[in-house]
Amino acid sequence: MEPTEEQRDELIETVAREIQLRGLTSSAVHFLEASRPYRALGANAMLFFDPVLRGVFGGELASASEIMTDETGIELLIARLEELDEELAWDA
Numbered sequence: 001m002e003p004t005e006e007q008r009d010e011l012i013e014t015v016a017r018e019i020q021l022r023g024l025t026s027s028a029v030h031f032l033e034a035s036r037p038y039r040a041l042g043a044n045a046m047l048f049f050d051p052v053l054r055g056v057f058g059g060e061l062a063s064a065s066e067i068m069t070d071e072t073g074i075e076l077l078i079a080r081l082e083e084l085d086e087e088l089a090w091d092a
Contacts, residue, residue: 008073015067016080025085032078 019028067073 020084
């Protein structure tokens, strides 16, 4: 079952905030940008990393892997992470 656009946006916001809270915003953006050529493997990799993601983001975010398998979701996550990074830079 595909998530609605609203659910996807909510999930992206939650994941982006969790990444920001851990101080991994820049690293996550670099990783996501560098992994562009390998996104076709993303769905299979997410099966492997699912236990780690559940540990980091909590068990209730099982659908976090859906962001990684969706090109649009990844682009939106990158954009949101960059926005959060800019907001943090202005606050400093």
